[in-house]
Amino acid sequence: MTGTEVAVLIGKYSAGATLGSLTIAYGLTEFLSATGYSWYRFAAYQGNGIVITFIGWMILLTTLINLYRELNDK
Numbered sequence: 001m002t003g004t005e006v007a008v009l010i011g012k013y014s015a016g017a018t019l020g021s022l023t024i025a026y027g028l029t030e031f032l033s034a035t036g037y038s039w040y041r042f043a044a045y046q047g048n049g050i051v052i053t054f055i056g057w058m059i060l061l062t063t064l065i066n067l068y069r070e071l072n073d074k
Helices: 003-037 042-073
Strands: none
Touching: 003 042
């Protein structure tokens, strides 16, 4: 596999990695904001932050696993 093919392959998966990372960051921000400000319904916001963070990790890990498998197949 040439360097150009590797660059194209990594570029193809960079969108998924970026989306996963941004989702994780947003979920953690939501969770920490709810924890720090002690809102009336802070448990609901904390739960929402945890779910969003979990979804972000799933996106990121799926992207990385698929990239790893594709690199090993070639």
